[in-house]
Amino acid sequence: MAFEGLADRLQNTIKKITGKGKVSEQDVKEMTREVRLALLEADVNFKVVKDLIKRIKERAIGQEVLESLTPGQQVIKVVKEELAELMGGEQSKIAVANKPPTVIMMVGLQGAGKTTTTGKLANLLRKKHNRNPMLVAADVYRPAAINQLETLGSQLDLPVFSLGTEANPVDIANQAIEKAKEEHHDYVIIDTAGRLHIDENLMGELQEIKQSVNPDEVFLVVDSMTGQDAVNVAESFDEQLDVTGVVLTKLDGDTRGGAALSIRAVTGKPIKFAGMGEKLDQLEAFHPERMASRILGMGDVLSLIEKA
Amino acid sequence: TKTRDNFTSKVNDLVARYRTVDEEFFEELEEILISADVGVETVMELIEELEMEVKRRNIKDTEQVKEVISEKLVEIYYGDDEESIEELSLNEDGLSVVLIVGVNGVGKTTTIGKLAYQLKQEGKKVVLAAGDTFRAGAIEQLEVWGERTGVDVIKHSEGADPAAVIYDGIQAAKSRGADVLLCDTAGRLQNKVNLMKELSKVKNVISREIEGAPHETLLVLDATTGQNAMAQAKTFKEATDVSGIVLTKLDGTARGGIVLAIRNEMGLPVKFVGLGEQMTDLQRFNAHQFVYGLFGDLVDDGVEE
Numbered sequence: 223m224a225f226e227g228l229a230d231r232l233q234n235t236i237k238k239i240t241g242k243g244k245v246s247e248q249d250v251k252e253m254t255r256e257v258r259l260a261l262l263e264a265d266v267n268f269k270v271v272k273d274l275i276k277r278i279k280e281r282a283i284g285q286e287v288l289e290s291l292t293p294g295q296q297v298i299k300v301v302k303e304e305l306a307e308l309m310g311g312e313q314s315k316i317a318v319a320n321k322p323p324t325v326i327m328m329v330g331l332q333g334a335g336k337t338t339t340t341g342k343l344a345n346l347l348r349k350k351h352n353r354n355p356m357l358v359a360a361d362v363y364r365p366a367a368i369n370q371l372e373t374l375g376s377q378l379d380l381p382v383f384s385l386g387t388e389a390n391p392v393d394i395a396n397q398a399i400e401k402a403k404e405e406h407h408d409y410v411i412i413d414t415a416g417r418l419h420i421d422e423n424l425m426g427e428l429q430e431i432k433q434s435v436n437p438d439e440v441f442l443v444v445d446s447m448t449g450q451d452a453v454n455v456a457e458s459f460d461e462q463l464d465v466t467g468v469v470l471t472k473l474d475g476d477t478r479g480g481a482a483l484s485i486r487a488v489t490g491k492p493i494k495f496a497g498m499g500e501k502l503d504q505l506e507a508f509h510p511e512r513m514a515s516r517i518l519g520m521g522d523v524l525s526l527i528e529k530a
Numbered sequence: 531t532k533t534r535d536n537f538t539s540k541v542n543d544l545v546a547r548y549r550t551v552d553e554e555f556f557e558e559l560e561e562i563l564i565s566a567d568v569g570v571e572t573v574m575e576l577i578e579e580l581e582m583e584v585k586r587r588n589i590k591d592t593e594q595v596k597e598v599i600s601e602k603l604v605e606i607y608y609g610d611d612e613e614s615i616e617e618l619s620l621n622e623d624g625l626s627v628v629l630i631v632g633v634n635g636v637g638k639t640t641t642i643g644k645l646a647y648q649l650k651q652e653g654k655k656v657v658l659a660a661g662d663t664f665r666a667g668a669i670e671q672l673e674v675w676g677e678r679t680g681v682d683v684i685k686h687s688e689g690a691d692p693a694a695v696i697y698d699g700i701q702a703a704k705s706r707g708a709d710v711l712l713c714d715t716a717g718r719l720q721n722k723v724n725l726m727k728e729l730s731k732v733k734n735v736i737s738r739e740i741e742g743a744p745h746e747t748l749l750v751l752d753a754t755t756g757q758n759a760m761a762q763a764k765t766f767k768e769a770t771d772v773s774g775i776v777l778t779k780l781d782g783t784a785r786g787g788i789v790l791a792i793r794n795e796m797g798l799p800v801k802f803v804g805l806g807e808q809m810t811d812l813q814r815f816n817a818h819q820f821v822y823g824l825f826g827d828l829v830d831d832g833v834e835e
């Protein structure tokens with residue numbers, strides 16, 4: 223692939239200054255230029271990159287790099303630290319309501335992976351946390367969406383609540399919670415239809431569902447291949463629904479996943495889980511550290527830092 | 531057209547704010563294009579060329595540069611080729627087969643529904659083959675589209691061999707005297723070697739059964755996707771000899787700028803754009819319109835600042 227990791231990109235500059243003992247501001251400028259390009263090529267939003275580069279420059283022009291014996295590596299270290307800081311710590315906890323059932327609402331753009339992740343979360347809750355979840359089919363728009371969730375339900379041997387495609391999603395959600403109470407389900411996961419963040423009607427529908435069922439978690443599901451638009455999407459969903467966490471899907475692909483950084487930067491909300499495949503057991507806790515390395519071009523960066 | 535006026539006014543905004551063509555002007559232009567997912571390398575090259583052009587023609591005034599911007603962008607798309615609006619290349623008489631491929635969730639099945647509708651409107655007899663036997667509810671989803679458009683769907687059960695489904699689809703389409711067979715396939719990420727092999731196999735079955743088929747192999751790309759779309763195009767092209775692209779979800783705020791680089795590097799034309807979830811939401815791709823769309827409302831945002 224044409225894509226170069228940050229380490230590759232910085233090789234030349236690093237070579238140039240190695241042995242020089244001291245780096246000039248020009249050297250730092252050259253390096254931050256490469257960092258900028260690497261981040262942009264990894265799909266990190268350009269505004270986020272701008273802020274990051276500003277901070278990196280400040281630190282890099284400061285004492286810790288200029289006076290270091292290995293300034294090149296020192297710059298990478300600064301970059302990595304700033305990225306890790308931005309990504310936040312690990313947070314894969316799921317809320318528990320004081321009074322069951324705990325309600326989780328899944329939201330996001332079309333095709334992001336909401337329905338699949340609904341199945342995966344249910345599987346995780348049951349297997350790892352010994353819970354008894356119920357799935358709710360509140361997508362009445364996408365052809366065969368209910369069918370899809372029911373198939374997942376039967377694969378997991380878990381109940382799926384549905385009222386067909388004629389019912390109103392708000393009613394579906396409400397009745398599902400009643401049913402869950404009756405049947406003593408401690409978790410309810412509501413699968414909603416994919417929608418554009420600029421679709422006022424459909425975003426309004428989500429707000430109504432939210433007001434009505436008062437969910438403990440609102441998970442925004444985002445495709446990790448998303449490009450520059452990730453900030454618009456995340457910001458908008460968050461503004462309208464105050465999401466509690468993010469699930470990043472399709473990380474089993476070879477995308478750099480800069481979207482992770484963008485989303486985290488604009489919403490401040492934790493990325494909790496990573497979708498690692500189409501199967502129902504392929505959901506993992508999200509590791510911010512690893513993600514930072516991935517965005518920068520994987521392990522080679524780590525090895526460079528170790529030398530620093 | 532409306533889009534065109536819109537674009538012009540947007541470039542006008544940019545131009546109005548920067549009287550002189552200076553570094554800042556190019557910086558903002560760079561940001562606009564990057565935020566449309568055009569891709570860093572392509573944008574850098576473009577800006578460099580623009581800067582040269584500005585020098586060469588001794589352009590001082592931003593007013594004069596705006597024509598050059600859209601010229602250059604359309605040029606990136608077409609390269610040395612003639613400008614054209616790409617048509618589906620189907621058999622005039624006899625059965626044509628269209629294979630639809632792409633990563634997960636980009637809009638393959640929906641695009642098939644839209645295409646079926648469009649082809650039927652043109653008076654063609656269409657058959658669909660439910661080649662996604664993997665994803666939960668995929669067959670049912672295609673069946674709903676079959677009902678909506680009044681088109682037959684050939685299917686096996688979940689878990690069946692996709693190549694076998696497509697084989698049956700071809701036989702059924704032949705015996706029913708269909709004009710076009712649209713083949714759905716399961717979404718797969720391009721780095722999954724086995725799944726890509728499975729797709730090559732599906733394609734080979736089609737080629738073996740009908741000479742010159744598939745007549746089109748369309749790669750569906752989600753406009754929301756960033757730089758990874760380039761890798762998708764490369765790998766799917768290797769595995770299935772893709773002939774064109776369908777760029778979906780352009781009704782959102784993403785611009786899908788990466789297709790410029792894909793067309794430029796690989797010669798893969800965009801044949802259709804998806805503009806919604808209904809069966810009428812599929813349009814022919816028009817490079818000029820697309821280029822104008824890249825600028826979106828970013829420039830407006832800038833004005834507010």
Ligand SMILES: Nc1nc2c(ncn2[C@@H]2O[C@H](COP(=O)(O)OP(=O)(O)OP(=O)(O)O)[C@@H](O)[C@H]2O)c(=O)[nH]1
Pocket residue numbers: 330331332333334335336337338339361364367414415416417443471472473474475496497498499500634635665717719
């Ligand atoms: N490889 C991979 N595929 C995934 C992952 N998560 C979901 N998918 C696939 O992505 C596609 C879309 O997933 P869905 O769960 O249907 O997405 P959705 O958000 O519910 O889609 P809509 O309801 O249409 O908005 C399917 O083919 C899934 O199998 C993942 O982590 N890895």
Ligand SMILES: Nc1nc2c(ncn2[C@@H]2O[C@H](COP(=O)(O)OP(=O)(O)OP(=O)(O)O)[C@@H](O)[C@H]2O)c(=O)[nH]1
Pocket residue numbers: 332333364416418632633634635636637638639640641662665668715716717718750778779780781782803804805806807811
């Ligand atoms: N807004 C919008 N949504 C679209 C468009 N095309 C498809 N979708 C939606 O995107 C989601 C995924 O579409 P599908 O057709 O199921 O995608 P797919 O590629 O077949 O997915 P898999 O088979 O799971 O890989 C659905 O919710 C569609 O309604 C489009 O042009 N605009």
Ligand SMILES: [Mg+2]
Pocket residue numbers: 336337338361364367413414415416
């Ligand atoms: Mg869904």
Ligand SMILES: [Mg+2]
Pocket residue numbers: 638639640662668714715716717
């Ligand atoms: Mg499909």
